[in-house]
Amino acid sequence: MERLAELKKRLEEGCPGLELREDEPMSRHTTFRIGGPAALMALPRTVGEAKAAVKAARALEVEPFFLGNGSNLLAADGGYPGFVVKLAGDFDQIREVNRGLEAGSAVLLSRLSNALLGRGLTGLEFAGGIPGSVGGAVTMNAGAYGGEISQNLLWVCAVDRNGEERNFRT
Numbered sequence: 001m002e003r004l005a006e007l008k009k010r011l012e013e014g015c016p017g018l019e020l021r022e023d024e025p026m027s028r029h030t031t032f033r034i035g036g037p038a039a040l041m042a043l044p045r046t047v048g049e050a051k052a053a054v055k056a057a058r059a060l061e062v063e064p065f066f067l068g069n070g071s072n073l074l075a076a077d078g079g080y081p082g083f084v085v086k087l088a089g090d091f092d093q094i095r096e097v098n099r100g101l102e103a104g105s106a107v108l109l110s111r112l113s114n115a116l117l118g119r120g121l122t123g124l125e126f127a128g129g130i131p132g133s134v135g136g137a138v139t140m141n142a143g144a145y146g147g148e149i150s151q152n153l154l155w156v157c158a159v160d161r162n163g164e165e166r167n168f169r170t
Contacts, residue, residue: 011056035077038083041083065080071132
């Protein structure tokens with residue numbers, strides 16, 4: 001707990017715009033609406049805030065748990081004693097890029113699927129009923145009905161364990 005208190009202090013000082021919540025009920029962040037409090041949760045809205053959160057955690061040897069839509073998560077009623085990072089803001093945006101779309105990791109798959117269909121783009125129809133977010137789908141290569149996210153993915157921009165931005169092409 002001392003490391004989490006120090007982490008909170010460092011983030012408040014070094015990244016004043018970053019939203020931090022102590023004892024945040026995980027039930028607010030899972031689709032089953034279960035789970036006790038997370039000791040510390042950060043809700044970065046920008047890549048800069050996400051990088052700051054990861055770097056500060058790394059410096060204190062605190063392993064962040066990245067939470068998406070919480071659709072594939074059963075959180076314990078006793079809570080989570082660690083540091084949770086749940087992306088918001090810029091990470092919940094869909095942008096037009098060339099003839100396709102770019103989606104942040106917090107975008108729901110159903111929303112992205114509908115956005116693609118609305119523009120006459122196909123390939124992600126299988127994801128319309130998957131309750132997860134883009135970040136989780138990419139992490140586990142989500143799929144259904146013969147389709148997989150990897151079949152529709154061109155590149156991924158991520159923040160690594162050291163808080164550095166990295167691009168991956170498929």
